[in-house]
Amino acid sequence: MSDRGYRRPRPLSPLREHLRDTFWFAPTLGFVCVFVLWLAATELDDAIVALLRREEAYDELGELIAFSQDAKTIVTTISSAMMTFIGVVFSISLVAVQMASGQLTPRVVRIFVRSRISKLTLTVFLATFLFSLLVLSSYESESDPRRVVSVPLVQSLLILAMLGLSLLLFVCYVSATLRLMQVGPVVDRIARDSFRVLGRMPRGPRGEDGPGPETARVLHEGRAGVLRDVNTARLVRAARRQDVVLRLIPRIGDFVVPGTPVLAVHGGAVPPPRRLRYAVSVSVERTLHQDLAFGLRQLVDIALRALSTSVNDPTTAVQCLDRIVQFLAAVAHLPLGPVHHRDRAGRVRLVQDGPEWEDLVDLAFEEIRWCVAGSPQVTRRLMAGLDDLLPLVPEGRKKPLVRHRALLVQTVELTVAVAADREFALLPDRQGIG
Secondary structure (H helix, E strand, O other), X not given: OOOOOOOOOOOOHHHHHHHHOOOOHHHHHHHHHHHHHHHHHHHHHHHHHHHHHHOOOHHHHHHHHHHHHHHHHHHHHHHHHHHHHHHXXXXXXXXXXXXXXXXXXXXXXXXXXXXXXXXXXXXXXXXHHHHHHHHHOOOOOOOOOOOOOOOOHHHHHHHHHHHHHHXXXXXXXXXXXXXXXXXXXXXXXHHHHHHHHHHHOOOOOOOOOOOOOEEEEEEOOOOOEEXXXXXXXXXXXXXXXXXXXXXXXXXXXXXXXXOOEEEEEEOOOOOOHHHHOOOEEEEOOOOOOOOOOHHHHHHHHHHHHHHOOOOOXXXXXXXXXXXHHXXXXXXOOXXXXXXXXXXXXXXXXXXXXXXXXXXXXXXXXXXXXXXXXXXXXXHHHHHHHHHHHOOOOOHHHHHHHHHHHHHHHHHHHHHXXXXXXXXXXXXXXXXXXO
């Protein structure tokens, strides 16, 4: 069987995603790179001084010493002010993130944590501070060109360049943080992340036959938590070497506790524990890495908060419905449900349960429909979204949409007393009310 029609799992994908969910890796890597850069710059400065002394170019060397002494004032200022600057900037940013999480949903904090510009800005700020301290340690008290050993010329130029980069990143970072406080960019980011997850889903045949009789189960060991992701490449290799089929019992996003079964083995014995080690990852909350439904969950959460009596912001709910309809339209013709991961020979080795079409439709519309009473803007947008989806989906997937449309009509008829208001509230409108 050709592997053109499906995508094999990438072994490094879980590790890369786990590192993106941290805020320490980028600064730590930046510290290492800065130290290496400082060593290289020091060697280059020493080589320049040695070359000028061999050629007895003491006048030129004196000019370099004068320039480096002038730059020392700037370096000293940078080293003393950078940490204060970092503290003020990120304190204000954390307040902005807290406001965004209270206005939209606490799940938006993950956008800040995974933001490349946030990590790059923090890394460059801290790297500039560390590099300035290293450069200050390179200055000598000796100013005689005939006796000086090292002049931090290249180091001074590098610290000035890093200062300019820090200022540029500061502008970009403030712009990105302000966008995090706006509904539209946050909703758009969630939608784009969801489409990335959709693009990584395996394609191709789903596996015509079942995995066969179940022969054993693997229990979860370690801490309790939400099933964040699984290392599909590791599990496929373990199943291939044991010549079995593995089936993931909980769905990505389920809460698992120690002792509960996580893997079912079909067709043979359990693979050795060392091959299954670190194959299942749990965390304190869901992520979008392998969770197709989590994007919809976030959009629905934002819409529900907007429709609450304490917020009462139906326009935000309409913006969420725009992206919800977009996502459902994108998956309307895709195979959903169990995902079959195959080895290089094309044989199914791992079966991973996923949401069905009806599950996604219920997640998208059920809770919102319960909260639309008294909000004609949302009912009109919801009606328009359902009407837009019905012609797009295959015949076998129309039933849940028809059911939600009928329930929406019943909800409006039961909650709106005036016939003219009911007619207005059920009129499809993609903008809600203009």
